[in-house]
Amino acid sequence: MATGYLWHELFGWHDTGTNTGLFGSNPAAGLQPLQHFENAETKTRMNSLVGASGLLEHLVPLAPRPATDEELQRVHRAAHVQRIREESALPKGGDAGDGLSPFGHGGFEIAALAAGGAIVAAEAVMSGQVTNAYALIRPPGHHATPETGMGFCIFSNLAVAARHLQATGQASRIAVVDWDVHHGNGTQATFWEDPEVLTISVHQDNVFPPDSGALDEQGAGAAAGTAINVPLPAGSGVGAYLDVFTRVVVPALDAFGPEIVLVASGFDASAADPLARQMMTANGYRQLTELLMDAANRLCDGRLMMTHEGGYSPAYVPFCGLAVLEALSGHQTGIEDPFDPIFSGFAGQELQPHQAEVIDAAAALAQQLA
Ligand SMILES: O=C(CCC1CCCC1)NO
Numbered sequence: 241m242a243t244g245y246l247w248h249e250l251f252g253w254h255d256t257g258t259n260t261g262l263f264g265s266n267p268a269a270g271l272q273p274l275q276h277f278e279n280a281e282t283k284t285r286m287n288s289l290v291g292a293s294g295l296l297e298h299l300v301p302l303a304p305r306p307a308t309d310e311e312l313q314r315v316h317r318a319a320h321v322q323r324i325r326e327e328s329a330l331p332k333g334g335d336a337g338d339g340l341s342p343f344g345h346g347g348f349e350i351a352a353l354a355a356g357g358a359i360v361a362a363e364a365v366m367s368g369q370v371t372n373a374y375a376l377i378r379p380p381g382h383h384a385t386p387e388t389g390m391g392f393c394i395f396s397n398l399a400v401a402a403r404h405l406q407a408t409g410q411a412s413r414i415a416v417v418d419w420d421v422h423h424g425n426g427t428q429a430t431f432w433e434d435p436e437v438l439t440i441s442v443h444q445d446n447v448f449p450p451d452s453g454a455l456d457e458q459g460a461g462a463a464a465g466t467a468i469n470v471p472l473p474a475g476s477g478v479g480a481y482l483d484v485f486t487r488v489v490v491p492a493l494d495a496f497g498p499e500i501v502l503v504a505s506g507f508d509a510s511a512a513d514p515l516a517r518q519m520m521t522a523n524g525y526r527q528l529t530e531l532l533m534d535a536a537n538r539l540c541d542g543r544l545m546m547t548h549e550g551g552y553s554p555a556y557v558p559f560c561g562l563a564v565l566e567a568l569s570g571h572q573t574g575i576e577d578p579f580d581p582i583f584s585g586f587a588g589q590e591l592q593p594h595q596a597e598v599i600d601a602a603a604a605l606a607q608q609l610a
């Protein structure tokens with residue numbers, strides 16, 4: 241079993257600046273310059289740990305290429321692609337579309353490289369070059385809709401890769417599992433009416449985008465039932481996530497029968513993340529990965545590809561990413577998560593009744609797929 245790993249130094253050069261931590265600098269309002277939450281550090285530190293741990297020697301390095309306009313426009317309106325290209329040519333760059341998602345001069349090229357990296361990783365899996373793969377790409381993508389970027393996302397990297405597999409006849413039936421703590425609205429919107437693509441988002445209830453990711457968002461037309469949303473209550477820990485994956489995600493994958501499983505892998509559901517309030521641990525992500533690998537082994541010869549999304553704790557994202565890559569590759573580095581004794585000891589890590597109620601409802605709705 242081989243695991244592909246895709247990273248490029250340019251992903252660390254995506255410039256989100258210092259006056260858009262989420263609010264523009266404004267001395268009169270007491271807003272000091274603040275490094276943007278979506279900065280290079282969590283990704284470069286994850287890459288560093290993959291190297292320093294020795295795990296890198298057990299992975300197959302994959303090199304990204306820029307996605308072409310044609311490939312981007314399988315998902316995005318031409319006007320969106322063109323606007324990003326134009327603003328990227330400006331000395332100070334521009335914004336993906338919501339005023340919260342800046343990029344510097346040349347940001348278009350880096351965002352196109354991230355989307356192209358998702359394509360490269362997906363093709364490496366479909367071709368059998370590797371069994372599974374992790375694309376450590378930046379900027380993230382799962383909030384970007386066909387019409388606009390948002391939530392730190394410029395292009396919908398994973399959706400571009402899925403559409404590429406379909407357009408080139410490499411796969412038609414694709415499942416997307418989004419465990420980023422925020423709703424995968426962009427991916428869901430892209431495939432809202434496509435019965436060949438199952439999108440499952442497990443997220444903290446109503447954090448971002450606002451009023452997005454409710455249980456009753458299930459797809460439309462022939463695709464009714466092929467969008468699944470599990471809006472977990474704030475404070476959900478490993479027990480809740482394992483219950484969702486065991487009772488909702490894996491059964492839905494079994495019922496859908498994909499040719500490949502794509503994962504929008506954000507680590508912002510972790511107990512250390514500043515932009516949400518869940519309590520996941522590195523070992524929790526390891527177990528979710530193992531559940532998805534078991535399903536992929538049963539359904540599609542183990543074909544599983546992950547694209548990096550959110551995750552804003554420079555201390556903890558590296559350990560979450562290492563745990564996922566150890567599971568994907570089957571190689572243990574011997575490095576223990578130093579935070580585990582603390583985080584796994586938090587009260588409420590076990591499944592709670594009010595969380596089980598949401599999962600019961602999601603499981604009942606997902607039954608429609610069967
Ligand atoms: O990690 C993210 C970005 C979430 C932020 C976007 C604006 C406020 C919260 N999405 O997955």
Ligand SMILES: [Zn+2]
Nearest residue numbers: 420422508550
């Ligand atoms: Zn997120």
